[in-house]
Amino acid sequence: MSSQTLSHAAETIDSGDDAPLTDAQAAAAGRQARPLRFITCGSVDDGKSTLIGRLLWDTKAVKEDQAATLRRDSTGKQNELGLPDFALLLDGLQAEREQGITIDVAYRYFATDRRSFIVADTPGHVQYTRNMATGASTADLAVLLVDARAGILEQTRRHATIAALMGIRQFVLAVNKIDLAQYDEARFRAISRDFKEIALSLGVRQVTAIPVSALKGENIVLRGDEAMPWYDGPTLVEVLEKATQRTGQTTGFRLPVQRVSRPGEGFRGYQGTVAGGSIKPGDSVVVLPSGVEANVKAIVTYDLVRNAAVNGDAITLVLDRPVDVARGDMIAAIDQRPQTGRAFNARLVALSPDGVVPGKRYWLKAGARRQRVMVRPTSALDLSTGKWDDATFLPVNGIGVVELDFEDTAIFDSYETNRETGAFILIDPETLNTVAGGMIEGKRTKSGRFDALPDSDRASITLPARLLEAFLKTEFARAHAGEIRVTAPEEAGGE
C-alpha cells in the first residue's frame, strides 16, 4: 500500500519495509512513529541484562529513586565501574532475584529524542523458547547478543531461528565484551561473517553487527571511538532509531469484527481494529464467512466521522444495507479476500508442559474468531541442526508444522502476508490455558499441499517425487512456502 496520510506519518515510515530510514527521516520522525518493538536474545553470560540496563541507564530511563533501590539491593555486587548491578533492575520477581535468573518476559520502555522503544526482555535458556516466541511475536527487530570471546554458539543459531520463524526480518548482532577480546577487529569481523551466513540461510537480509561493551557503555548509546577507532558503523541506539516497522501486511482490507454496536434503533456498527489495508466510505466489502457483500457507508469514531481508516486503527464501520454480522466474522476487501476453508497448514510453537497432542480438539483463537480445531503435527524443527524431521507430537518448546482441521469455516491469510490475520493461539479445552502459538502457512488442498498465493503469483519448481519430500523439509522450502509451487513431474515413475 502506498499511502500518504496526513495524520498517520507512521504509514509513510512503514512503507519502505526493507530500507532503513535515512538520518533526516529518523530525525523528522521523532514521536511521529509508533514505538519500535524489539526483542533481546542471549544467555545470562552474554551480558544481556547489562546491555538492557545500559540502554535504560544511558537514555536516562532509570530514575533516582529506582537507582537508589538498585544501589541498596546490589550492595557488594557493584561492578568495577561503580555502577549498580543492572540485572536487579530488570529481574522484577522475587524468585528471579533469589535465583539470579530471568524467568519471564518483561517489557521495558525507553525513549531517545527521536523515538520510543518497547523491549521484550526474554530469558535465554533453551527451556524458555516459549518465552522468546512470546516476545518475538510482536517485535519488529531482534538484537542477538554474543560474547566476543565465545563467538557464535548453538544458542545463537536457535535464537535467530526462532526470531526468523516468528516473522522478524531485521537482526542486530551485538558482539559484546569486545573489551575483554582486546577490541580485536579481526575477531569482530569473523563473528559478523559467521552470523550473516546464518541470517541469510534464514531469509533475513537486514543484519547489522556492532562491537559493544555493555559494561563500559561503548557503542550502545555513546560511541566507543577511543577504544575502537577501526569501527565507523552505527551505535546500537542509532540502528534502533532507524529501524523500520514491519507491518507485514500485503493483503487488502481486513476487519475482524470484535463486537456489534447497537446503541439504539437505526444504528448498527461493527467494531474492530483494521488488520490490513485501508478503507473509505463507498468501498465494497465482503462479510466472511457468509460471503454477503455490501458497501461502506461510514467510519465512526468518538471524535469524528472519518473519511478513511488504515491498518491499526480501531474503528466502528457502518455498512449501507442490513446484513447479518456477528463477532468473529471478518469484513474484507471484496477483491482481495482472505482464504476460507476447513483445512489449513500452520507452524506451531508449543508453550505448555503437556505439549501439543495429535487428535485433541483444541480451541483456536484468531482475531476475534474462536472455533474448535483438530491439530495433527507432521514435522518438527530440530533447532540444533535447522532440519525439519517427521513428528507426530510436539513437546513443550517444540516448533513444528501441523495440519489444522476445523469443524466450520476458518478465515486466514498466511502469516507471511499478514501477521494479524495469519496468527492464532491454541487453548486447551480443559485447563483453558494458552498451549500454543501458531502461524498460518496456507490453506491445505486435497493433495496435502497448501496455497499462500494464487498459483499464478508463485515460482514453479518441478522435482522428482523422491526429492520433493526431502526438499519440502528444508528450511528454505519452509521459509518460502507461500512463494513457490512445487510439483512432481506428471507421469513420474513409481512411488
Add this chain to the structure above:
Amino acid sequence: MNVIEHGRGKPPLDPHLKALENEAIHIFREVAAEFERPVMLYSIGKDSSVLLHLALKAFHPGKLPFPLVHIDTGWKFPEMIAFRDQVVAKHGLDLISHTNPDGLRDNVTPFSHGSARYTDIMKTQALKQALDMGRYDAAFGGARRDEEASRAKERIYSFRTPDHAWDPRNQRPELWSLYNGMIHPGESVRAFPLSNWTEVDIWRYIQAEQIELVPLYFAKRRKIVERDGMLIWAEDKRLELLPGEQVREEMVRFRTLGCFPLTGAVRSEATDLDEVIAELEIATVSERQGRAIDRDQSGSMEKKKREGYF
C-alpha cells in the same frame, strides 16, 4: 489517500499516541465481548481518567457496557471525591462506591494500623469484596508496566484465581494481540489497557485529548507537613501532628493520587499541563517515589499483587 480528521477543535494525535490508543480500545472491546460481567476499577487519578476516556471512545456511540467501581477508603482527598461525582454526572456513568465495612467498623486508619495493614484491609480486601459482590469476571485497571518492576512482567489479561491471587510464575503466554479470555467459573481476569503506556505518554495524551483532571495534579499553595521524608497534605483534621511537626504552606502538587496520609506531594511551580509535562521531562525520580505503600518492604508490590491488589 488522505486521512482527514475533522476533530473537535483538536489536532490529530501523533502516531505514537494513536498506536497506544488503538491498542487500548482494542483491549476494551475484546474484554467487553468475551466476558459476561466486566467492570472498570476507577481510582479518580490521571491514569483512571485516561482509562475512562479510552473506554468512552471504544464504545462510542454506545454507552459503557459495564459499571465503574471505586474503592473508597474514606481517606481520599475531598477534591478527588468531588471530581469523581462530577465525572459520573457528566457521562451518565454507573458508579459503585465501596468501602470495606469491617475496616470501617474496626476503625482501621493509616495511623492506627500502619500503611501495610491499612492498605490490605481498606484497599485489597475492599476490592475483593466489591468484585465478589458484583460477581465480576473481568476488571479493567489502569496499571502500567513501566510503574514498577513486578508490573513489567504483568500480562495485559492478568489471570486471577477464585481468591483473586496472581501467580507470577505461572502466567498465560500472551502472543501477538491475541488474548485468551477463557476462564473457569469463579476465576477472573484483570485487564490492563494501559500496559504499554509510560508516565510521559499519559501526560501527553491528557494534553492532546484535553482530558480533565483532579486539580491536585497542579501546583498550588497547600498546607503540608513533612513526615518520613514525604510532604503530607495537612488540611484534614484527622491528621494528628507529631511532636516537632509543623504545618507549612508551600507550592506543591501531586504526581500520583491515593489516600492523602500515604501520598507525598512534590514541591513544584507547575500550574498547568504544559508546565507539568516540562517538569516531568527533566524529572529524575519516578512517580511511585511518592507512594508510601511501595516502600513497606522489598518486593512490596509483587506481594500485594499476589494477594489480590491491582
